[in-house]
Amino acid sequence: MQTTAVLPEGLTVRAPEVGDAEAIFGLVSAYNTGLVGLPDCTLAQVGEGIADPGFDCAADGWLVIAEDGAPVGYGTTFGRVGRQSIEIQLTSTVPGVAAWLFDRTMLRADEMGREAGHAEITVDTFVYRDDESLRALLSEHAFTTGTTYHRMRVDHTGPVEAPEVPDGVVVRRGAPDAATQWVAHELIIDTFRGQYGFSPRPHDEWVEMRDASSSWSQLTLLEIDGRAVAVRDCSDDFLGENCGHVGMLGVLEEFRGRGLAKFLLRDAFALDAAAGRDGTILLVDTNNPTPALDLYLSVGFTPTLVFEGWQRTLPVS
DSSP: OOOOOOOOTTOEEEOOOGGGHHHHHHHHHHHHHHHHSSOOSOHHHHHHHHHOTTOOHHHHEEEEEOTTSOEEEEEEEEEOGGGSEEEEEEEOSSHHHHHHHHHHHHHHHHHHHHHTTOSEEEEEEEEETTOHHHHHHHHHTTOEEEEEEEEEEEEOSSOOOOOOOOTTEEEEEOOOSHHHHHHHHHHHHHHHTTSTTOOOOOHHHHHHHHHHHOOGGGEEEEEETTEEEEEEEEESTTGGGTEEEEEEEEEOGGGTTSSHHHHHHHHHHHHHHHTTOSEEEEEEETTOSSOHHHHHHHTTOEEEEEEEEEEEEEEOO
16 A cells, blocks of 8 residues: 655654653544534543553554644554454644544555455544544545444433332343453443444453453443343543443343343433432444434433544455
């Protein structure tokens, strides 16, 4: 794959390091605030991304720095399982830097596909609907929109009553041991298989990632007749907005329609309200094969932000 963009004069580039997290957070949060009015990321998330066990800082990241030492661009390429499905992300308000980062991230994606022996790869990225410059750049390079996401929020103005546990259901809170972690991971894979952009990590890598970035206490399983049939995974990603976050919510297909998802959502509301959170936030894929958007609207969620998944499938050079 040939690159065409040239880095603007006076700028330098190097691989990111864990110690760069604060500077990168400042860059990304300022970029996001200019587009959607809020940082939409945390310092912890940036640091976790750099330290992710599936991310090779030296090969998969580029930090562009101005002469005064301030970062003016940041790009990453993340290869999912098998490295046939690859995610790129780039941030810069400088058009020339954005174009250069796009070329570098795509070149690395091509390298990943070639190293893994693939004839073609699918590259995707996630873009705010209001980010006209990045959407135009992707469109120029034959990317198309694959799906639309809604950020949704429900507010808590006081205590929220905990819902009754459905008949025949046992609630398991937390995953403190290896056996429970294995069950939770398998359940996430089973319930999210086939959804846009979902590629399961190897179990050991998933555990390592969670050990570094998440609390096992925020995983909740529902069991029926001793079988785990539903999972909710929460995080602290939106503590900056004093909100809880439902990162994943899945129910095995044969157990849908029994109110398990609604129970897990209302249970999250009660927990978040009891912890003094102002609300609960989640993200929904509007092309989800299950009627997820209708479910979330029915329990009081309101859309607050829209962004898109863009992708392109291309041959490996």
